[in-house]
Amino acid sequence: MWRRLVLFVVVAVPFLSLLGYGFTRDAKEIPSPLIARAAPPFTLPRFDDGAIALESQRGKVVFLNFWASWCVPCRAEAPALERAWLGYRDRGVVFVGVNIQDKDEDARAFLREFRITYPNVRDDAGKAAIDYGVWGIPETFIIDRDGRITYKHVGALGRATITAKIEEALRGVVSASEGRGEYGATR
Amino acid sequence: MLALVLVALVISALAGSPAESQTPLDDRVREIAAGLRCPVCQNLSVADSPSEMAQQMRAVVRERLEAGQSRQEVEAYFLSKYGDWILLAPRRRGFNLVLWIGPFAGAALGLLVAAYFVRRWAGRRAAVRPGAPDPALLERVRSEAAADAGPVPPEVFASLPPLERERARLYEALRELAFDRRAGKLSSEDYEAMRADYEARAAQALLDVEAGQARERAGDRRRARGEEPATGTAPVGARRPRPLRTALAGGFVLAFGVAIGVFLTQAIRPRASSMDSMTGDFLTGTGPGGVSPTLSFQGNALERDLEEGRAAFDRGDFRMAADHFKRVLAVEADHPLALSSLALILARGGHAEAAQQAVERALARAPDHSFALWVNGLVLYEARRDYAGAIRAWEALLEQPLAPEDARTVTEMLADARRRLDSGAMAAAPSVPVPVRSAGDSRRVVGAVVLGDSLRAAGSPAGTLFVIARRGGGPPLAVKRIVSPQFPVQFSLGPEDVMVQGGEFRGEVTLLARLKRDGRAGPASPGDLEGVAERNPVPVGTTGVRITLETVR
């Protein structure tokens, strides 16, 4: 009998512990393989005229933010982003917003409402979003001067995180972990 | 025959499969997409998912195939962007082999084990055979089996004692055997062999039943003579008093009654906020504030909560941050840092009163706390428009030792506050709005929004006020957003508030004011307040417009 009991416990307990382990994990998050790798290049049309190509920003730190007008956490973080842009624009940092899965009028209204002054581009076909492995919204990538992704943040950003991570990128330091804030799902 | 009909139907169904009108490219796109997982509606493949992202991903797959890439290359592309997660079936290498091989190994193992046991049992069975029984007994068995009127209904079967159940079971088997023989499913030799076997066992069962009945009767006789106690009945007699048990039972009932009373009163106490729950929001809160699923029992939880609260605040996760600060306060009631941070969150959320109280508590506890002073100033400045008060708070703050950037920020805010104070925005708004009937700017609409009589009694509601100007019935022309308004609140709509790029703010507009409790722009939700201007439409250039918030959605 003891042998059978031990056998049973040896099977049952690890299974239950595995389920318990599940509580410490977020089932919905997808870790990104892009950290510390070269940022995928893109050339996308701007809302004002022209286009932005990522390569042209080489030598500057790029703060890349994927957003949409229907996304509520994007609205929460927009003022912080604009303020950070105003603070960093003279320090070799460029903010680029990428609008995905959205209508032109709605996106423009969003930009006007929050008085965004940093350049924004449109990704109608979603290719850039897929290139960056975007699955939540908003998502932010910080790319250092050599074109390497140093940080990825899924969800709304606060001022302190923005500052800290941009400073890290300016020094060329790759972040140890991804960041998480309130986010929604893409459509 | 039924089978042929089925086959015919199937063939006719499949005859529809046409010679290909489907291009091979479509096929390949579909095949690859069926192996990718949709990041939006998880658990559906990219091929099946109706979401926009899946459509875009399918387009990417198609493009790459058209460019000549192979299936592996396309999958490698997605793997490099999303990681292993994107494949619906894990790659067969490394640890994942456990997944692929496991079930088959398990099934094979199971079958082998089963076969092994079957062999063993069959072998053992062959060794044990009951001897040929008494012929008279056999006759009895045969006649009883022949008299069997049919299968025993399950309820009756279930109520039989085990030995009789066994006998009934064997008679049933004999009956079935005879029927199968009739139906031609058994050959004569098989039939004879099995019948003999069963009859032998039925004979044994008969003997067992009779022996059992004899024992029962003997037992009954003994019981009737009083030698054995009847089963299941307690001795009838004086019950010994059991004070201890009674006391325990009483105590249990009392405790439970008290518990019920407490929980009941807790349950019917109305919730003050969505984060408050019956047993307290620490362990079992069911509100959206919720609880972090990670359990940790380390010491110094206070410091950690503070840290995590700040981190959450910086990230933008205000609910989480508030949670952490509340936890700190649960341990240390007037922790100034936690109170002021909480006050800031409350103020941003539109709860100016609560924010004020919180920060005043913090200052009462630590009058020189720099963060508390800063937040105090912010609350007064932003939420209550008390510029004088804010100036006082920030001047006090400047007397504390501060980091140079912080000092700079405070000085800037001070200057701003002084400017506003000087420009004449009244700190305490008058109870009756004074329409500004000066010659106003002809490109603006100026006025005030007041609360309707029925609503005034409830006090100043929290939320964000939107003053919306429309031309005709169309989309909004201009919108003014006022955070945490103190009624009556003045507004001034001008060209800078125009929504449509290049639109002009002139002509006649219809004015609507809407107080949104959730603070977000959009249509009215339940609980929001709305009101229209007294004399709509209003020509641009009017001053003294009055909008009364009267309707509750």
Add this chain to the structure above:
Amino acid sequence: MTSTIGYGSLLLATLLAVAGMIAPILWRRTGRNAFFASALAAIVGQFAFVTVAGLTLVYALVTTDFSIRYVAMNTTRATPIYYRVTGLWGALEGSLLLWEWILVIFAALVAWQYRHRERELLPWVLFVFSGVSVFFLAVTAFASNPFETLAAVPADGRGLNPLLEDTNMLTHPPLLYTGFVGLTVPYAFAMAALITGKLDDGWVVATRKWTLTAWFFLSMGNLVGAWWSYHVLGWGGYWAWDPVENAAFMPWLPATAFLHSIQIQERRGMLKTWNLALIMLAFALTIFGTFLTRSGIISSIHAFSSGPVGLFFLGFLALVVLGSGGLLVWRAGRLRDRIELDSMVSRESAFLFGNVVLVSALFAILFGTVFPLLSEAVAGVKVSVGAPYFNGVTAPLFLALVFLMGVGPLIAWRRASWDNLRRNFLWPAAVALAAGAALAAAGVRDGYPLLALTLCVLVVAGIVFDTARAVRARRGLAGEGAWRALATITRRNQRRYGGFVVHLGFVLIVMGLAVSMSYSIEREATLDRGESLDVGRYRLTFEGLTATQQPTHVRVEGLFRAARDGRDVGVLNPALKYFPAQQSPIGRAVMRISLTEDLYVILSGFSNVEQRQATLKTLVRPMVVWIWLGGGVLTLGTLLTVWPLTRRAGAVVPAAAVAGGRMEATGG
């Protein structure tokens, strides 16, 4: 007031449940029947109070009493009454209350039915029922209270997720929950048997009908879920191997295995330990299923919002698994199986192998569902396990199952000689092979569908042959007409022929699955007005878009004219519904259904209504209707098995009745 009544009833029921656990222990200690009676009373009391709580919540929902948080979150004033009622199980708190309600209904029924029988087992059965009830009541009352009130009563509620406002919401969850809870009955009896040491067949025989009923509801619940997925969710499929779908399917497998292997236990007295283990596994899987749904550890579209409830469920699951497993291992020594197996080629071993296949399928599905966690824990890599894995692994197992389904009912008990095999299998095998050849000739060349269909024909042919022979024997015996003979043998062998019909239903389902999964055609395209898309025999022409304002949403419909083989067959209008609160629209697919195939049209998108361009996705799926028909046949078969057709004949076999010497005695 309402919430006080509801919550108070829940608390009282909890108290009674605790009492219901204590009473049997006291009965065992003192032997006093008064405690037995109080155990019964506790069950009845729980039933009464939980019913009051349930009715109170339904009342609050129907009258849209928004002072109760649950009502405010799950209904609006505009919600129709029947969807307000379904709000009872639309969210976490209410669904737990529903589970508890069904549990106490079952408990009361069992207590009522067995109150004069099974005197030894019943107190412990009630103990187990009260134990499970204590857990669910405690979680409902203390962790996810549906009667929580709000301080500020909102003017209108938030409303159900629009996806859930569908008629299937009326049937799918209650059916499924009844199936889950129904498995508690045999489990309770099994535990009672283990606790008392009365390990003979009493508990098996007593609960057979309950188990069959639970199994039936579980099957129906899963089929309705598949129907819902196919007809309403509009992605073109009926089963996505979503973790929660798996969780609902997994208890079905050991339940099916159990239904078959208890026949072996009844006839041969074997497999006692195995049966106990099976039923404990089935019950543990139902708890595991609700745990998965409510804990959020595995992502799923079905999951309720996760909260602390998940942790409590894990605790309970651990208790159930370790408790019952430990008890089984401890008492297993007492089980004396008779060795009654004669040969590897016999019906007993066919049943046994069938059991092995079912449990292997269970293991495969369980492993696949849990593997993402395991991979993350062990290898640190986050992987997905989806349809390709599950389909690949379960297909061969289910084929093996169909094969055994064909072989099992025909092969002889105990030992099948060559002669026996020849007699029983020659014709069915020949018919099956002929059918297979015909199918191959007609174009079915792929391995799996061909094999599946051939085996299905084998099963059907076997059933038909066997029944025909039995009818012929009966007619020879009693001179009855063919239909009368069929009726008689069915009446005398309800289980056998009911089982045949159930197998027939299952075969229809398998055929539908095999063909629709292998031979579906799918096309997707963006069309301008007037453009067409060809799919299979059909041609769809895009005619235009219309947008209408409905009470709760904006509806954009695409009009597509369908033609089959050139002949017009009507207009299909799939739609996209835009709800103000939802980010993305909810699609409404449209189908043209026939016995041979379904034409399935989905409107994926459009570029604003004026531009007149629509993206559509269309599928032609053959033989999907057969799945639903199979479900219907399954229902008939189950009814046939449980319906009381035999008269309640008095005592068993009085030897005195020999005098009658009726000829039909040895007949079937």
